[in-house]
Amino acid sequence: MRVTNRQIADIFNETADLIDIDGENPFRVRAYRNAARTILSHPRNMADLVEEQFDLTSLKGIGRELAKKITEIVQTGKLSYLEKLKRIHPPGIEKLLKIPGLGPRRVRLLHEFLHINSLHDLENALRQDKLQSVPSFGPKLIEMIEKELKKRRYEEKRYPLSEADSVSRWLLETLCSAKGLIEIEVAGSIRRRSETVHDIDIVAAAETENDIMEHFTTLPEAERVLMKGPTRSSVILINGITVDLRVVPAENFGAALHHFTGSKAHNIALRKLAITKEMKINEYGIYKKGKRIGGEKEEDIYKKLDMDYIAPELRENRGEIVVAQQHRLPSLVSEEEIQGDLHIHTTYSDGTNTIREMALRAKEKGYEYIAVTDHTRHLAVAHGLDEKKAKKQLEEIDRLNEELQGITILKSAEVDILEDGSLDLPESILKELDLTVCAVHFKFDLSQQAQTKRILKAMEHPFFTILGHPTGRLIGLRDPYDIDMEAIIHAAAQCGCILELNAQPDRLDLNDIHCKMAKEAGVPIAISTDAHSVNDLDLMHYGIGQARRGWLGKENVVNTRGLKELKKVLKK
Missing domain, CATH: 3.30.210.10 (DNA polymerase, thumb domain)
Structure with missing residues (x-):
């Protein structure tokens, strides 16, 4: 099995974490993280590009050294530099980084103050009430860490849908050459578009004489064969995912x-x-x-x-x-019905492509419009827009709209919702925008009452349009912040706000339950990719899968409308 883009991105992110713990130059840390994002969002497999001797340095954020490292990972399955870092650091420190709230800097503090290098060390420190002595470790953070450790004891290993999806597509391509194969499909939670996946189920229809099981169980990427039979076989791949294959006659498929x-x-x-x-x-x-x-x-x-x-x-x-x-099932939304993307980032903040490049790629996809939603000034880590930078961007959008044909660039911003519920741009700029995507990016640990009040106040602002990634979760990495979603949905219905379904595979926020709640309350949804590169625009299908799980039809999604109809919705 070829190394996947996610595996390469994970190696780069892990490298960034370890050098960040060491206090490495933040620009170098960011270079690895930006490269990981570029790789993860690229539509083609890096392994194919390496095999074709494609110039990897032509990709955004990939310099000569990082290109060499990508090639090394593709050819060997690992990165020698990361292996060296792992030998220097205690072996359990990587698992600490997966605990929400424990970024590299806090892990460094745990090591410096309490010599904590593993989950076991962390649990012991919790039992002995030692975490309070570490700077920046307040009661709320400690409580969150304790809850996370308890939860992890009982959770089974699950994989992000995007990773399992990639592996399953590769498996279908690999197995389709087997003798006697009639039809083959991925089943299980991948087919239901669940957010995370425990294993991969594949069903095949075949003639009596076939070699599918032999083909499957002798894959070089099959690390271990758990069972082998004429109708069912099961293997564990080298990336740890278990795959079950069932073979049936065509009449039973x-x-x-x-x-x-x-x-x-x-x-x-x-x-x-x-x-x-x-x-x-x-x-x-x-x-x-x-x-x-x-x-x-x-x-x-x-x-x-x-x-x-x-x-x-x-x-x-x-x-x-x-x-x-009762023959009342809704007609579910499809990707072909999407007319534009209302949440994208460019080089004006933390995106890797220019406004022009994003617009041209959207036009290639057949979109009528995009909304440029770069971060605002409070999010300094993303080089957010201040008033001067925002004005410059608006002027560029005007020029591009005059120049480009067949695509309209809407003026927008991803505006931080500040702790008191105010918005992170002055009204002099907000009133110039076609829409806003307003979102929480800090102070995730407020009480439910305070967090809900903060968002409700923001939604009352006359220039508030869309609530971006409404619960702030990162699947498997960060729990949603504590808010009353019923109150948020009710308020959105009352004030005419739109809720975002963020299609980033690590977000998928809103979840399916909240999508259905919003639909029943008459609240419109914007399915957007939160794209940080031209390739991220292709992530829309993950949002569509989530929307379908939430019973959403075309009529429930604002960006299935053409530009003229969308503008009417935005005016409301």
Whole structure:
């Protein structure tokens, strides 16, 4: 298996963490992080580019030394420089970095003041009430660390959807050359577009004579074969992900794909419904009075039960079965219906491409518009816009809109919501914007009452348009801050605000439950990529998957509208 872009990005981020702990030059640290972002968002695999002898230094943020390191990772699967850093640092220090709130600088403080180098050391220090003696470790941070350590004891290993998605696509491409293969699909939580994935399920239809299992279990990337049989095999890949492959005759493919897509709760509820109709459903088909009446296609199962076909993203037993029986399932939004992206960054803050480059790439995607939403001044780490810089950007957007045909650049900004609920730009600038994306970027640890009050106050501002990444979470890295989402959604409905569904795979914020709540309250959603490069614009499909899980249709998403209709919405 080729090294994935995420693996390379993870190696660079880990390198950045370790040199940051050492107090390395912040520009060097940032170089690794920017390179990781460029790699992660690139549409092509770095391994392919290396094989083609592509000039990696032509990529944003990739200099000669980093290009050499990418090549080394692709060719060897590791980075010797990182391995050297690991030998210098205590082996448990990397796990400390995964605890929310413990960035490299705080990990350094833990080491300097209490000689903490592992999760075990950290737990001992907590039991002995020693963390209070470390600078910047207040009661709220200590409480958060304690909760996180307890949670991690019971959690199973899960992988981000984007990583599992990449691996599963590679597997399908690899297995499609097997002899006797008729059809092959990814099933399980990947097909349902769940935020995280425990393992990968693949279902294949094949002729009697086939070599699919042999092909699968002898992959060089299969570190260990857990089991091998004619209809089911299971392997652990070198990246740690377990993959199950089921092979069935073509006549059973639809039923098997449905069964192994799940969810378990959905399948159980459907089987109970079938029993009331004197039917039976299993992985081989749907039966009535012992006679098989369907199963070649997934649609057979729902049709025989006299209900609408239920899209995989909805199969969580959250009311979809009853609604399908009533033939009232919504028509779910699709990526083809998206007309523009309302949250992108450029070189004016922490993006890697210019406004022109972002606009031209959006035009290539068939978009009518983009909104340039660079960070504002409070977010100094992202080189946010002050009043002078903002005015300069607005002037450039005017020039580009006169010059470029077929794409409109909307004036906007990702405006920090300050602790008191005010916005981080003066009204003299805000009134010049077509829209604002307002978001919380600091003080995540406020109480629910204070955090909710902060956002509600911001939403009352006459120039507030969209609440960006509303809960602030980073999946697997940072929990959402504590807010009353019911109150936020209610307020958005009252004041005509829009909520963002941030399509970054590490965010997917709003979650699916909150998307459905917003829909039911009549609150519009903007699905945006939060793109920091031209390649990030291609992340929209992750937001679409989340939106579909939240029952959203085209009518619920503001950026499915053309520019003329969008402007009417923004005026409201």
